[in-house]
Amino acid sequence: MKSTRYFRAEKFAVGSFFFTGLTGLATVLILSILAVIVGNIFWHGLPYVSWRFITGGTEKDMFDVEKAGVLPLIVGTTAKVMLMTIFVLPVGVITAVYLTEYARTTSLLTRFIRGAVNNLAGVPSIVFGLFGLGFFVYFVGGKLDAFLHPHDASPHWGQPAILWASLTLAVMTLPVVIVATEESLRAIPPGLREGSLALGATKLQTIIKVVLPQALPGILTGAILSIGRAAGEVAPILMTGAAYYLASLPKSPTDPFMDLAYHVYILSTQSVNIERTKPLLYATIVVLLLLTFTLNFVAVLIRAHMRKKMRLLQ
């Protein structure tokens, strides 16, 4: 009896040791990949990130680290991400509320919408870029020009602009927000909704006052994920708003803008002297990473604040 138990324990311990080791190894692998990438970038780029670099423009020489700055890139990327968040959150949240709170889960329409959302998530980002160019820039922008400025040959709306780039990114990140919101809505116990309805609240009152406040942290998770994705995507903005070079900062949403990730692509492909541009490339990527981290961090802080408020209330 004793020996069998001993034997079993031994066997279990060996298996356990093996799988613990395997999962540990996988973790170490992932961490070291991250460390090599981030370490390499910061090692080569950080020395060139100075106050002058961050607050300077690209007008003197955009391929020389001693003369070029990244301010228009930071402004453009931040504005793009913020506009995108403003567009994607309401649409995504309303869609998720419809799917979880109103639609019958078995109906054909619901299944169709869910399928569409899943397919949207699988579309390559360059397709979104072309869609944005065709739909937002030429169709919506062109129609607005024809309607608002019928006697003016030069485009006001129908040109690549920060507005269209943000809208294109919003379409691309819509599934992320929908799925995250749906998950947080489904995690809310049905008893809460029943409690509110049984007190004579309407469905809409229940959703606005009881359900959505509870789902807010989940909605913000969706926002964080979409910000992370939108800040680094180049393909969707390539034809819808990002510019190679601009002499001034965008003044309105209908102006084109300079974007950090797109600029990284330009620096790595368009320079005549790649060795001279290399430090600038590293420094620009450092700024891109820091900006993405910062935008994410702000959203995480807001979410943490809300969670704390929900827990303590006082």
Place this chain on the structure above:
Amino acid sequence: MQIMSEIIVPKLNPITADLGPSPKNNGADSLIETESLSLSYGSNKALKNVSFKIRERVVTAFIGPSGCGKTTLLRCFNRMNDLIDNVRIEGLVKIANHDIYSPNVDVIELRKRVGMVFQRSNPFPKSIFENIAYAVRLHGMKKKSELEAVVEQSLRRAALWDEVKDRMHSTALGLSGGQQQRLCIARAIAIKPEIILMDEPASALDPIATSRVEELILELRKEFTIVIVTHNMQQAARISDYTAFFYLGELIEYDTTTKIFTSPGHKKTEDYVTGRFG
């Protein structure tokens, strides 16, 4: 007498027909009435041809084994079954002599008059104050001083005021299970319903919390008509005036609680209340 004048007929019509099997009912004060009520979820029949009347300002207990339809019946009285897909209801449910399933009934108004307390306490993740003020505010009271008065009065009537008066603005989720359930009762009575439906309100509570909820129910029966579903036979015996025994979706026996527990008229009732099955 408080009657449901706004949604429903201006005056309670005296019901002359006798109140089912109970010899003591003079029939003048029945508030809830069902006539051959059947309900099915898809192809599954949960209630079969239930006809009976519930009197005003008494505690009526529904007992019976799991799946006998007692909770389903309770949820017919405030139309909570409307939320479930594929529910088919036949027959009549009348409250104060008015068909609550007729198309011109405002469900919101109905639920204001027929409150509900659930099996698992479900306070909102808001402050204690906001939990009670929530529905009061939705139904039109906006002034802070008035709201505070209603909140205090409701908590006092739910025998919770002394325990929570110093932490009105901290989260309701910090209360114990029993306190949470009494908060849910306070929340229900804050909008002044006439009927309170209770779906096993004490089944998740410890014995002390249970007895406090029972004391509360006995206190509330002076003002409200209470219908309570319970699995606990002693509880039904302690707090109810009338008891209805259900089995497989049918109303087997309905009588005064004393009669049901001392000399039941049906073999099944006797077997159930004496613990031979269930």
